[in-house]
Amino acid sequence: MAAETRLFKCLSDNYGVLLHDPDTGATASIDAPEAAAVEQALQETGWKLTDILVTHHHADHTGGIEELKAKYKCRVVAPAKEAGKIPGVDETVAQGDSVSVGKLAGTVLETPGHTLGHITYWFPQDHLAFVGDTLFSIGCGRLLEGTPEMMWDSLKKLRDLPNETLVYCGHEYTAANIRFALSIDQQNPVLEARAAQVKQLLEEGEPTIPVTIGDEKLANPFLRADVPDLAVDIGMAGKPATEVFAEIRGRKDRF
Numbered sequence: 001m002a003a004e005t006r007l008f009k010c011l012s013d014n015y016g017v018l019l020h021d022p023d024t025g026a027t028a029s030i031d032a033p034e035a036a037a038v039e040q041a042l043q044e045t046g047w048k049l050t051d052i053l054v055t056h057h058h059a060d061h062t063g064g065i066e067e068l069k070a071k072y073k074c075r076v077v078a079p080a081k082e083a084g085k086i087p088g089v090d091e092t093v094a095q096g097d098s099v100s101v102g103k104l105a106g107t108v109l110e111t112p113g114h115t116l117g118h119i120t121y122w123f124p125q126d127h128l129a130f131v132g133d134t135l136f137s138i139g140c141g142r143l144l145e146g147t148p149e150m151m152w153d154s155l156k157k158l159r160d161l162p163n164e165t166l167v168y169c170g171h172e173y174t175a176a177n178i179r180f181a182l183s184i185d186q187q188n189p190v191l192e193a194r195a196a197q198v199k200q201l202l203e204e205g206e207p208t209i210p211v212t213i214g215d216e217k218l219a220n221p222f223l224r225a226d227v228p229d230l231a232v233d234i235g236m237a238g239k240p241a242t243e244v245f246a247e248i249r250g251r252k253d254r255f
């Protein structure tokens with residue numbers, strides 16, 4: 001049977017998400033921003049926590065791990081390069097490693113930039129990607145540890161996933177990301193359509209994620225640093241994509 005997911009808000013603007021395998025009952029929390037919100041989602045679904053899959057070491061993604069592990073005895077999987085900064089780790093993973101949740105089969109993609117060891121969990125058969133703070137809807141993570149080159153390579157790796165892949169990210173930043181994107185990419189009808197759709201979702205109190213890779217490719221400026229028209233729009237015609245990406249990221253930081 002196909003994977004099931006449960007998305008929920010926690011902390012100030014974080015998203016938590018549960019990934020559930022109906023065949024075996026296995027359930028993973030992707031990151032653990034805070035124990036109480038994860039437990040509430042478990043109660044609402046009736047699912048039992050078996051795993052926590054950690055994308056990166058930041059406290060707003062790991063703060064609930066110890067409490068949840070003590071209560072549910074769940075397995076904690078974390079990026080090998082950041083395991084020393086994450087509590088309760090049972091298993092470390094790196095690029096290309098397999099991670100299963102019950103019978104759901106995932107693959108680890110290293111996507112550094114926001115942090116140096118950040119990873120994405122991709123479940124190809126279920127068309128799901130849990131990207132943490134690497135890619136956001138119409139945005140990308142801030143470069144707190146890595147370089148623009150590193151982040152651009154990570155984003156290209158995600159952009160290469162099949163178009164139908166549903167992306168779950170770590171924060172609800174979409175409205176602010178769209179305000180910025182419209183300031184640099186003014187002739188993009190796909191972005192304008194997304195802006196209208198997001199406005200309506202937020203007015204209805206609905207989350208703006210997940211999004212598909214196919215839709216993001218057409219509207220997210222951080223995935224379009226190698227599109228010549230966008231480089232022209234920001235006064236960087238003919239420049240290498242890494243430089244265009246660094247310029248866009250810098251402008252967003254100052255926006």
Ligand SMILES: [Zn+2]
Nearest residue numbers: 056058114133
């Ligand atoms: Zn983070």
